[in-house]
Amino acid sequence: MRILGVDPGLTRCGLGVIDAAGARQVRLVHVEAATSPAGDPVPARLARLADALEAVLDQHRPDAVALERVFAQANVRTVMGTAQVSGVVMLAAERRGLPVALYTPSEVKAAVTGDGRAAKPQVGYMVARVLGLAEPPRPADAADALAIAITHAWKGGAAPAGSAATTSAQRRWAEAERASRRRG
């Protein structure tokens, strides 16, 4: 199962693709932080990020998209931009028939480091360890996108955004994971 993890943001949007084969076996396929200039109009910034996202979808053809769930934060302006980017990501996934799963930042930290309040460097360290990389991917948004994808791999049966339904791919994944646990 190939998973695209997305850490949405207007200034930097992390895009990380992994392959997950069997329980806990994950491999790095691609990672980048797409950017858009802060001085540009928001519609142009969204189009630039959407172009980068669609290039990754075209080139790496993931089976599922995992996205950070946007919450209210101190900086309202940042939240709005993040929500706008997440809308663009969800629409692109939906139009390609890809299931979208949402994870909160603390779910991702807990899954990857065992601590829902882990600091950013700890997340980067664990992402590198899990994927067998010499060092944490940079910038942090790239590492975060991979952490989100890893979270989805490890929670394979997660329901798509806002729904209790699971796709056939997710069911197959959950079955494979259960079978692997029985063997292991």
Next chain:
Amino acid sequence: MRILGVDPGLTRCGLGVIDAAGARQVRLVHVEAATSPAGDPVPARLARLADALEAVLDQHRPDAVALERVFAQANVRTVMGTAQVSGVVMLAAERRGLPVALYTPSEVKAAVTGDGRAAKPQVGYMVARVLGLAEPPRPADAADALAIAITHAWKGGAAPAGSAATTSAQRRWAEAERASRRRG
């Protein structure tokens, strides 16, 4: 100049198209409130609204899009959905080369009713009056979308979202309005 006004929302998204010919001459072209079921996954809801938006863009071919600027409100969940829809709208406009202008709710109320704190029925009443309709468009989201389009018509020289630049269409409009004022 043909203007699409959008009152963004996940449950109901107002889409109102007007023609603005010369200063203060506006005419209704189309109005609807696109909807998406609250129980559906967010990606599917965004796709449904995007389909409705794109149908309006294809059929009525506006020269500009005017969109309500999203602010933090009491209900964070609603704001997130609204921001996601606004991201989808901005991207669709940008990809068609249409300028996007943003107006706050109070700017719209002030432009249409003369009172930045006007109640919804007052906005609907003035939209009907300005467009020569027998009664206010319903639901309120439809009337609000038209109010946003009217605001853009009356502030013709408004800069696109997040930029000081004006398009050639906006410059032509501003010149026409100035010329009209000189004549009138």
